[in-house]
Amino acid sequence: xxxxxxxxxxxxxxxxxxxxxxxxxxxxxxxxxxxxxxxxxxxxxxxxxxxxxxxxxxxxxxxxxxxxxxxxxxxxxxxxxxxxxxxxxxxxxxxxxxxxxxxxxxxxxxxxxxxxxxxxxxxxxxxxxxxxxxxxxxxxxxxxxxxxxxxxxxxxxxxxxxxxxxxxxxxxxxxxxxxxxxxxxxxxxxxxxxxxxxxxxxxxxxxxxxxxxxxxxxxxxxxxxxxxxxxxxxxxxxxxxxxxxxxxxxxxxxxxxxxxxxxxxxxxxxxxxxxxxxxxxxxxxxxxxxxxxxxxxxxxxxxxxxxxxxxxxxxxxxxxxxx
Numbered sequence: 001x002x003x004x005x006x007x008x009x010x011x012x013x014x015x016x017x018x019x020x021x022x023x024x025x026x027x028x029x030x031x032x033x034x035x036x037x038x039x040x041x042x043x044x045x046x047x048x049x050x051x052x053x054x055x056x057x058x059x060x061x062x063x064x065x066x067x068x069x070x071x072x073x074x075x076x077x078x079x080x081x082x083x084x085x086x087x088x089x090x091x092x093x094x095x096x097x098x099x100x101x102x103x104x105x106x107x108x109x110x111x112x113x114x115x116x117x118x119x120x121x122x123x124x125x126x127x128x129x130x131x132x133x134x135x136x137x138x139x140x141x142x143x144x145x146x147x148x149x150x151x152x153x154x155x156x157x158x159x160x161x162x163x164x165x166x167x168x169x170x171x172x173x174x175x176x177x178x179x180x181x182x183x184x185x186x187x188x189x190x191x192x193x194x195x196x197x198x199x200x201x202x203x204x205x206x207x208x209x210x211x212x213x214x215x216x217x218x219x220x221x222x223x224x225x226x227x228x229x230x231x232x233x234x235x236x237x238x239x240x241x242x243x244x245x246x247x248x249x250x251x252x253x254x255x256x257x258x259x260x261x262x263x264x265x266x267x268x269x270x271x272x273x274x275x276x277x278x279x280x281x282x283x284x285x286x287x288x289x290x291x292x293x294x295x296x297x298x299x300x301x302x303x304x305x306x307x308x309x310x311x312x313x314x315x316x317x318x319x320x321x322x323x
Contacts, residue, residue, distance in 0.1 A: 022203050023036070044157075045073045047186055098114065114132075121143040121163065121246070125239065144156055153173070153174055155171070166206070167199050233254055
């Protein structure tokens, strides 16, 4: 709050020095080569795809559990979404799933890119997917701690529900010099696309408090985990448990969402559909039965660094007694 108020008092709320400081701060944390800070993840995805010189009519591989805005960006670029399903145990797409999807596609459809979303903060097999030979754009908005990114471009969303937030916005970056030249062509992009200083100020604080917040997330997740061991509902399994960032604590329910959400409300606790704002959540994911099933059965529990200890205890009791 102090950082944002300082920006307002100085009357420097548009794109300026704090935007540049955010890029430098995030560069030190994420060790990338070059980045631009933009007003939304949608703008970041649009520019990343443009930088790959995609052609109208080409196909882009995405998960059915990707954010809904992906479809709008692809539509604006006249690209065809090629939706991939997931498994019941892991919410990210895999190399095998992509290969199976490609094998079934229209033979005239040319795949030009993969947009790899780190769904719920889980880390997909980026290396295996990149080995397929398609340019990869990695969306690490729900997980900014992975050092295994293989994308030509990476998107770190800074929206309200992302791992780090500036109230809105995104970083678009490249990890190495080889891929940065095309991104540098956007250095002079109009200010209306660039993240304002008032948002940048908030994001800088988020980066500086990141380690402390991660420790708090781990503590909360451990309490929830112990509670979940006493339920019949299942958790997703990470490819490597040590890699999970504790973005969220989710359970795949044996029954539907409505009864569980209603039960939580009686306890004055708000839980929500984990995939409500996804492509499958909008009922547009044909031929993706697992994703569609997970939309109807997966819930998030409140988990953020400033959650009070008493509330953590109440939520853990709720988890233990879920119907």
